Amino acid sequence: MASTHTMEIRARYCECDPMGVVHHTVYPIWFEMGRTELLRATGSTYRDMEAQGFLLAVTRLELKFRAPAKYDDLVTLETSLVDVGHVKIEHRYRLSRDGEELVVGETTLACIGRDGKVRALPDAWASTIKGRA
């Protein structure tokens, strides 16, 4: 359960605010990109999950900001899978620039159906998410 994905992200101009730094609400957007690529690295995609009626809704989000990313920075996002339960999935995130930690975060996702109701994650998807084919 220690699968981790690392990707680089370029800070866009419109993601930065009048302080000249990335607006704090952009980091959870990047975290979502990290989750998407972590799943793709297992050989599957979140698009496929949704097509099969399994949606992942964020139920908890926590961030701590140590230092800001700036416009045009190329930052490194590490996304780690922490736990996969019957319904919930936990991830952890670490964003850095040249080794300096900028932002850390955690999320809990719940599996729901198209009707918005909680839905047990099938074993096959749980295994895929864990990275065991």
Place this chain on the structure above:
Amino acid sequence: MASTHTMEIRARYCECDPMGVVHHTVYPIWFEMGRTELLRATGSTYRDMEAQGFLLAVTRLELKFRAPAKYDDLVTLETSLVDVGHVKIEHRYRLSRDGEELVVGETTLACIGRDGKVRALPDAWASTIKGRA
């Protein structure tokens, strides 16, 4: 065909960029709000249109920027209906601050179905959009 709606919008911090002004991609978001409120003023809503399977997709967008809106500015958006055809709807927009024109724009919308294909606008909806109950 001269129905116009006027609303005030407060520029959000995250809508502003490192130049300290509203990022140019935010104005078409505000235009969409103007269209939404223009339709609501007729007694109907775009949410109802979608629920009935009539979606409006933007097919053309043009903007001219004269002067920027700044953080926390309270600006005035005028949204005017220009034309309602069998499939297409044209709007015009004028954004100002204390009478000074900041941005003008135009859009063309096409009526489509859930399948993304062009769909004729029913007479009832065309009349509603024109503001004739």
Place this chain on the structure above:
Amino acid sequence: MASTHTMEIRARYCECDPMGVVHHTVYPIWFEMGRTELLRATGSTYRDMEAQGFLLAVTRLELKFRAPAKYDDLVTLETSLVDVGHVKIEHRYRLSRDGEELVVGETTLACIGRDGKVRALPDAWASTIKGRA
């Protein structure tokens, strides 16, 4: 220290995702609007604070999502000041729709200067933020 501000917010179309609900990263944008209006209600503005060289940077953000807001929903945001220290400010947020709690959250802000370094909040600003003229 129980000053609270209540405002209504209309969920924009572009704030909603393919699940048809407000994307989870939009709620902290609304929280920022709540803080802005809470300060304005004291007779001052965050724009003035920045003009005087006192910037407020988010250093911690926590959200719990109970139920989603949907497109065109008119939701109610309550923003409460929890604590004002020498450098840090704590807020709490509660978003609801027709009395149903949708999202709750907390933030910590730190006062910094234009150089990004921590800067003590002057007594005058601390009093203003506390709502005591």
Place this chain on the structure above:
Amino acid sequence: MASTHTMEIRARYCECDPMGVVHHTVYPIWFEMGRTELLRATGSTYRDMEAQGFLLAVTRLELKFRAPAKYDDLVTLETSLVDVGHVKIEHRYRLSRDGEELVVGETTLACIGRDGKVRALPDAWASTIKGRA
């Protein structure tokens, strides 16, 4: 004056709307990324331009939407420099997916100073932008 840059962009979940397609206001954000990378390909950066006090503000934006990009699509953006004048720069954009044209657009940028006033583009920057070292 035919310098063109091609890049791939992955459509983010939060960039898609309840229709399940990329919201029309996201395309001009991608165009800005295209301009940024076109300039970087010449060996310089827009970050450097701003640091030297030369800002590029969008004064005109036109888009035509042929077909939507969808969530998780990997699309191709071609950004072309059309003209560099004393103050204004023109670009053209073409977004496609597997060869199918989705969106085309044009922008005019004006060179301004930190004070927001028009400022002539120095010959050195004009040459860099044209891709002639």
